[in-house]
Amino acid sequence: MTLFWISTVALVVVACLMLAIPLRSKKANIDAQLRDDLNKALYKDRLSELAIEDDEGLVENQQDLVSDLKQSLLDDIPKQEKQAQSHVSPMAVFIPSAILIVGLSYGMYVTFGATDKVKNWQEVSANLPELSKKLMAGSAEPMTEDEMQDLTLALRTRLHYQPDDSTGWLLLGRIALANRDVTTATDAMENAYRLEPSNTDVQLGFAQALMMSPDEMDQNRARGLLTGLIKEDYVDLRVFSLLAFDAFEREDFAGAARYWGIMQRLIGPDDSRYEMLTRSIESAEARLGETSKKMGQISDNAVAVSITVSPEMAANPTSFLIVSAHTADGAPMPVAAARYPVGTFPRTVVLDDKDSMMEGRKLSDLDGLMIRARIDSDGNVSTREGDWYGESQPGKLGDTIEVNINQQY
Known part of the structure; x- marks a missing residue:
């Protein structure tokens, strides 16, 4: 909390300094001086012209013209004095402005800074x-x-x-x-x-x-x-x-x-x-x-698969069990397949028409079938190296077909 207040005070001081610097280094107003210098130059030029005109006989009352010229030169003197009297001190501007900066900064923080929440935090x-x-x-x-x-x-x-x-x-x-x-x-x-x-x-x-x-x-x-x-x-x-x-x-x-x-x-x-x-x-x-009990009452359009594994097989718990149904001649393309977490064995799963893989050809259309089961170790069905697998003898829909996973690719 101390660091916070030190930081805010430093920021306010910097803001006040940014206000003070231009006030301190403010350029003197030299407009009046420039005007005086210009008037003097014009006055001298006009005097020279009057002298030339008098020599040429063009001017009858030279002194009157010179008096008028002097009067016009003196016309700016009261204004200059008035301007000098209205000059404002830089401190008269800085002090109220600094107070305003401090008041606005901390006033807005108190209003919108959620000080109670910060304190609770x-x-x-x-x-x-x-x-x-x-x-x-x-x-x-x-x-x-x-x-x-x-x-x-x-x-x-x-x-x-x-x-x-x-x-x-x-x-x-x-x-x-x-x-x-x-x-x-x-x-x-x-x-x-x-x-x-x-x-x-x-x-x-x-x-x-x-x-x-x-x-x-x-x-x-x-x-x-x-x-x-x-x-x-x-x-x-x-x-x-x-x-x-x-x-x-x-x-x-x-x-x-x-x-x-x-x-x-x-x-x-x-x-x-x-x-x-x-x-x-x-x-x-x-x-x-x-x-x-449900496995014992398998529909004629489904097949129950009872799966056991070889004692030598040690499946990684992140592996998957893939069970697929093929035609009775052992064609490599499955008609139906399903994937499960590896779980424990022995276990029984059921394949039916919802697991069919080819449009227009259902599992229930098969007269005979065989089952393959594989432990997929890497989650990629296209790779088989190191995977364990097994396949069943031919069977029929409505039966419980046994598969023992006992071979390794």
Whole structure:
């Protein structure tokens, strides 16, 4: 605040100096002097002319003409004196003008400068350590909405001046996650991850933010981060929770139940969350049963594909599962195809007419078909190097066809 007032005083002083310089160096008004010099020159020239005219006998009363000429020369003297008397001192102009500059400058700042908001911003910024401790402590009394807004403002201010503070970015990202502000959360967590890519808390926060994104690539990146965290010596329960909810959203109910089961084993039956996890597992298993039942009632215009994988295959969590239906002779061009997140195995998917790829030719038009399944590791269907794949025996619509992914290109 002191720096601000010093700066404003300096600016006002500069403005006053800019006013004083032209007043101090103002040129003297020499119009009167120039007029006097001109009149004297004209007077002398006229006297010379009168002398010549008198010698030539052209002038009868030379003295009268000289008297008139002198009188005309003296006519300007009262005006000059009057002008001298009306001269204004530079200080008489400078002092009121300087007062006006100071009054207008600070008056307009008080009126339009939002001094109350600036003061509140400075108080909030100074209160950042206390607000941060309250948030991180997780006290019984939760922070109010106003306190969260103050903390966000203080963090943004600090990060503006200290952009390499990974802890600040992590804290800002967590606040944004609590407020469901996906854009701010993702940007803040990405900055924290850029500064500390090996920090497990940062990785988890970044994965959580990416998981909220509607973009499929962001979600795949989040799964990759979470899968990497599973391999650590200590795994935060939130990692399994995120993986479980993600699997449930993708209708991978077997995977969701498995992750929730791991959480149960980690916390033990005495934990208050144990029963909640039990209900979640039951819900996933019920949905899995419904899906299996639907698979057993496949329409005559669709085909169920039961997919298993070789024990040697290790799929990257960012990979995709591509399932395609071909004519029974194994023609390379698929009649229908679908792409899914890699998920967990074994799993079952269903292809029908909505997955048809060629106009005028539907999956339901086939008398017989075979299924190919491939784990696409790089997201580019035109490249196959390193991908795992498998294909089925010929089958018919309405059947459940089994495919084992056990070969690698």
